[in-house]
Amino acid sequence: xxxMDSKREGAFALFLFLLFLASPAVxxxxxxxxxxxxxSRDERTRHIRNKSAAALILGEIRSSxxxxxxxxxxxxxxxxxxxxxxxxxxxxxxxxxxxxxxxxQDVNLEQxxxxxxxxxxxxxxxxxxxxxxADDDKIHFHCEGADTVIPTRKKDFRGIIGELHRRVKPWxxxxxxxxxxxxxxxxxxxxxxxxxxxxxIRGYMIGAWWLKHFKKExxxxxxxxxxxxxxxxxxxxxQLYLMKGNITLSLDNHREAKALYRKSADLAxxxxxxxxxxxxxxxxxxxxxxxxxxxxAVFTEKEYGDVKxxxxxxxxxxxxxxxxxxxxxxxxxxxxxxx
Amino acid sequence: xxxxxxxxxxxxxxxxxxxxANTNQAVRNISFQIKKGESVGFIGANGAGKTSTIKVIxxxxxxxxxxxxxxxxxxxxxxxxxxIGYLPEVALYYPFMKARELLELYGGLHGLNSRAxxxxxxxxxxxxxxxxxxxVLLKNFSKGMQQRLGIAQxxxxxxxxxxxxxxxxGLDPLGRYELRHVLLDLKQKGRxxxxxxxxxxxxxxxxxRVIMIHEGRIVTESPVADLMKPLNLFEIIFSLDSASxxxxxxxxxxxxxxxGYRVLIDDIAAYSEALSALASAGAxxxxxxxxxxxxxxxxxxxxGEKGEKQAV
Amino acid sequence: xxxxxxxSRTVLLEAIRRKEIYAITLxxxxxxxxxxxxxxxQIEGLMKFYRExxxxxxxxxxxxxxxxxxxxxxxxxxxxxxxxxLMAKPLRRTxxxxxxxxxxxxxxxxxxxxxxxxYIIGTLYVGGGxxxxxxxxxxxxxxxxxxILTTLGFLLSLVMNLxxxxxxxxxxxxxxxxxxxxxxxxYDFVGIFGKTMLTVLTFIIPQLALFDFSGKTVHSEVxxxxxxxxxxxxxxxxxxxxxxxxxxxxxxxxxxxx
Numbered sequence: 019x020x021x022m023d024s025k026r027e028g029a030f031a032l033f034l035f036l037l038f039l040a041s042p043a044v045x046x047x048x049x050x051x052x053x054x055x056x057x058s059r060d061e062r063t064r065h066i067r068n069k070s071a072a073a074l075i076l077g078e079i080r081s082s083x084x085x086x087x088x089x090x091x092x093x094x095x096x097x098x099x100x101x102x103x104x105x106x107x108x109x110x111x112x113x114x115x116x117x118x119x120x121x122x123q124d125v126n127l128e129q130x131x132x133x134x135x136x137x138x139x140x141x142x143x144x145x146x147x148x149x150x151x152a153d154d155d156k157i158h159f160h161c162e163g164a165d166t167v168i169p170t171r172k173k174d175f176r177g178i179i180g181e182l183h184r185r186v187k188p189w190x191x192x193x194x195x196x197x198x199x200x201x202x203x204x205x206x207x208x209x210x211x212x213x214x215x216x217x218x219i220r221g222y223m224i225g226a227w228w229l230k231h232f233k234k235e236x237x238x239x240x241x242x243x244x245x246x247x248x249x250x251x252x253x254x255x256x257q258l259y260l261m262k263g264n265i266t267l268s269l270d271n272h273r274e275a276k277a278l279y280r281k282s283a284d285l286a287x288x289x290x291x292x293x294x295x296x297x298x299x300x301x302x303x304x305x306x307x308x309x310x311x312x313x314x315a316v317f318t319e320k321e322y323g324d325v326k327x328x329x330x331x332x333x334x335x336x337x338x339x340x341x342x343x344x345x346x347x348x349x350x351x352x353x354x355x356x357x
Numbered sequence: 358x359x360x361x362x363x364x365x366x367x368x369x370x371x372x373x374x375x376x377x378a379n380t381n382q383a384v385r386n387i388s389f390q391i392k393k394g395e396s397v398g399f400i401g402a403n404g405a406g407k408t409s410t411i412k413v414i415x416x417x418x419x420x421x422x423x424x425x426x427x428x429x430x431x432x433x434x435x436x437x438x439x440x441i442g443y444l445p446e447v448a449l450y451y452p453f454m455k456a457r458e459l460l461e462l463y464g465g466l467h468g469l470n471s472r473a474x475x476x477x478x479x480x481x482x483x484x485x486x487x488x489x490x491x492x493v494l495l496k497n498f499s500k501g502m503q504q505r506l507g508i509a510q511x512x513x514x515x516x517x518x519x520x521x522x523x524x525x526x527g528l529d530p531l532g533r534y535e536l537r538h539v540l541l542d543l544k545q546k547g548r549x550x551x552x553x554x555x556x557x558x559x560x561x562x563x564x565x566r567v568i569m570i571h572e573g574r575i576v577t578e579s580p581v582a583d584l585m586k587p588l589n590l591f592e593i594i595f596s597l598d599s600a601s602x603x604x605x606x607x608x609x610x611x612x613x614x615x616x617g618y619r620v621l622i623d624d625i626a627a628y629s630e631a632l633s634a635l636a637s638a639g640a641x642x643x644x645x646x647x648x649x650x651x652x653x654x655x656x657x658x659x660x661g662e663k664g665e666k667q668a669v
Numbered sequence: 670x671x672x673x674x675x676x677s678r679t680v681l682l683e684a685i686r687r688k689e690i691y692a693i694t695l696x697x698x699x700x701x702x703x704x705x706x707x708x709x710x711q712i713e714g715l716m717k718f719y720r721e722x723x724x725x726x727x728x729x730x731x732x733x734x735x736x737x738x739x740x741x742x743x744x745x746x747x748x749x750x751x752x753x754x755l756m757a758k759p760l761r762r763t764x765x766x767x768x769x770x771x772x773x774x775x776x777x778x779x780x781x782x783x784x785x786x787x788y789i790i791g792t793l794y795v796g797g798g799x800x801x802x803x804x805x806x807x808x809x810x811x812x813x814x815x816x817i818l819t820t821l822g823f824l825l826s827l828v829m830n831l832x833x834x835x836x837x838x839x840x841x842x843x844x845x846x847x848x849x850x851x852x853x854x855x856y857d858f859v860g861i862f863g864k865t866m867l868t869v870l871t872f873i874i875p876q877l878a879l880f881d882f883s884g885k886t887v888h889s890e891v892x893x894x895x896x897x898x899x900x901x902x903x904x905x906x907x908x909x910x911x912x913x914x915x916x917x918x919x920x921x922x923x924x925x926x927x
Contacts, residue, residue, distance in 0.1 A: 094717065097891040098884040169853050175864070176853070176871050179879070182906070183849065185899045186810075188884045188892055197891070203717040206709045213707070229710055240710040415757050417927035435759045443757035449749040451679060453686040465675045466758035510754055 084215030091204045098188030100167035166192045201228035219255050222248030226261050241265045256285035260311045272322035279318050282311035287338055316348050325352055364518045364549040365391040369423035372409040383409040385573035391551050396544050398560040399553040401570035407553040408446055411522045415443055442516035444507050446523040452496035456506055460513055467514035485509050486535055501532050521552035591628040591647050594619050597640035605634045672760050673768040680772020694783045697726045716797035717887050724883040727784040728811055734780050735815045736838040739773045739822025744831040752927055762923050770819055777815040781808055800889035807882040813907035814880035820914035827921045845877035875910040
């Protein structure tokens with residue numbers, strides 16, 4: 019009788035184990051089109067990975083680890099305080115309803131250029147952290163929409179537990195201005211998160227962005243190496259070419275920067291949906307970066323190449339993206355210069 | 358009887374395992390007493406209820422009915438355990454400890470201070486054949502050495518009473534011999550000894566009294582001397598015409614053996630008488646010898662009889 | 670008191686003489702070496718990152734050691750029958766359990782000492798200082814957490830088998846850190862019954878995250894150490910839970926046949 023019981027238990031355990039192994043495949047079978055595994059939006063990678071349940075599970079683990087490390091960088095940036103802001107921003111950015119409040123800071127296109135060449139006032143967004151970071155390493159930011167993961171006393175139902183939680187963990191009232199720390203200590207996390215998930219394009223992008231802020235030759239070269247690695251794993255990522263273009267420009271390598279922006283813009287145009295409609299697959303980040311690549315491709319061609327060529331490509335890009343005030347202004351400037 | 362003279366008292370003890378329909382009675386309403394200075398053997402087959410009874414005496418098991426008292430205190434009370442030394446049937450000792458450390462632990466729990474322990478441990482180890490083993494880790498001890506150490510831990514605080522479950526389990530002949538000497542020494546010092554065992558030699562040499570238990574019930578409780586009597590058996594193999602067989606022999610039911618007969622006699626006087634009668638009748642005595650039954654054989658016969666009686 | 674000390678010394682001796690803790694320390698050291706062998710863009714003195722990784726490894730390794738050590742204390746005594754000669758001595762069952770509890774806490778302290786050694790060596794290598802007041806508060810709160818985990822380990826091992834007790838202990842340790850945050854998220858999305866349940870659960874489940882002071886220790890240049898008042902409340906909180914588990918252990922263990 020006992021043997022029967024243990025056999026039955028063993029069979030049940032085996033069944034559960036097989037079910038666990040098969041679960042991703044079953045899920046995909048039930049609703050394959052809606053299945054979104056991992057971070058990668060790359061069709062080819064997704065296709066290869068989705069063929070194997072084991073690869074899928076391991077891939078999920080790797081990308082989840084990478085995501086956890088990404089969150090870690092947010093924590094480090096705020097001296098350990100966990101804010102909800104970025105999670106909401108991420109969610110909203112794919113719905114096309116994002117309204118940035120607070121200290122959103124546009125980065126001047128000219129800031130990319132060496133100081134003596136800053137003549138033109140074109141505006142462009144830098145990426146991600148640049149939305150609310152200035153070049154100054156430590157600066158106070160006031161974000162109206164920001165909320166901490168640990169709620170304020172008013173919003174917390176937990177009484178003394180909540181109070182202790184706020185005291186033990188790094189926490190500050192989200193309504194008060196908060197301090198951003200230097201990006202230096204964030205960098206190991208970008209290194210590790212991209213090792214864990216080489217398709218974490220944001221990891222490569224922001225890591226390189228922070229390296230650029232060292233304004234030192236060695237770190238800029240490191241940034242280039244880092245982005246080259248990212249490009250090797252994600253050859254279709256126009257964002258990585260865009261960032262590499264920015265850093266190359268900082269190194270005064272204008273010719274290469276120009277080529278990189280062109281490559282980025284071409285890749286972006288290929289990926290961009292008609293009229294740049296924001297969706298899960300084409301977020302605000304994607305749209306902003308695509309437009310930045312196009313504008314910078316035109317801008318650098320004009321500055322370090324041939325104005326006529328710049329005008330040509332600007333017109334070609336405008337034809338594809340339909341409308342963009344900055345690009346239109348660039349075209350008008352070039353026409354007036356030409357005249 | 359004065360209460361102070363009774364070291365262990367078991368009254369109407371019932372021990373049960375399991376619950377509801379699966380309840381199994383291991384000990385069925387037994388009672389006995391062990392008096393001060395007595396040495397009592399507790400004998401029974403495996404599963405007879407020996408260990409269960411001892412566990413109740415030590416306070417490891419709680420009786421379903423009845424009770425056990427040790428020095429008049431409830432069995433298992435701290436007070437009762439202060440005056441008793443115990444050796445379990447099977448016990449491994451912490452393999453990561455040294456023999457000295459283990460004895461320090463057990464002695465310390467008995468309230469001995471470190472000075473007393475330092476004085477006591479070396480001669481004790483010596484006495485049990487573990488000289489120079491004090492600093493050896495117990496993981497390197499053989500089963501026999503562990504058993505010797507078990508005895509050492511039981512007697513380290515010089516307790517008034519000793520309860521041993523399966524006395525010489527795991528000991529080699531030399532170990533048994535040494536142990537017997539240790540226990541005889543303790544007996545001579547007036548310590549009360551209560552132990553379960555399968556070994557007849559131990560029972561013979563150490564016990565004043567034997568309690569036999571079978572299927573949770575006590576089947577015999579008597580002094581060793583009385584118990585040993587029916588264990589003597591004599592065998593005569595002889596050739597003689599059946600018609601000439603003397604009545605003193607025929608009453609022991611001789612059985613044919615080759616071209617003669619074989620008779621078993623369980624009384625030494627009757628044995629002498631039978632030998633004389635056979636010689637007078639002109640029988641050829643081929644062999645005459647004394648045959649002792651083992652305690653086990655005796656025990657098996659005894660419980661067999663009990664079983665038959667119960668069946669009737 | 671002496672018997673409690675004698676029992677605890679046995680547990681500590683086991684922790685010191687067995688190889689597990691050294692193996693865990695070595696693996697942790699190896700892990701740290703591997704992590705720091707990665708080229709982090711030629712940037713030196715990454716103190717926060719080092720602190721974060723070292724403290725995380727330290728707390729996780731110690732917690733796992735404590736869960737395993739506490740869960741196996743009682744089952745091992747039964748399995749190897751070492752409990753018989755021990756309980757045959759004039760030793761109260763409460764003293765036995767208290768000794769075991771103290772022993773596991775001492776073993777956790779030993780474990781922390783080893784890691785602290787590794788941590789200090791690492792700090793010398795990486796460069797930068799040790800925020801001592803934060804670090805000692807971190808260790809103290811971790812010890813309080815270990816006390817809760819130990820009593821819980823004892824309790825689980827008394828009501829289920831060893832494997833189940835270890836597994837549940839680990840699950841509890843991992844999820845307890847997640848629960849505290851998820852409850853605050855969930856609270857806004859559930860009805861009145863759910864809200865009541867979450868409130869009750871918040872108070873009946875020991876919030877282990879409250880004993881993780883690593884956040885402020887890592888970013889110690891921004892955050893001051895905890896005030897005595899908070900430390901006292903946290904100590905009382907830990908004692909309430911471990912005391913409750915310990916009482917349950919005593920109730921069960923006193924009634925248990927050996």
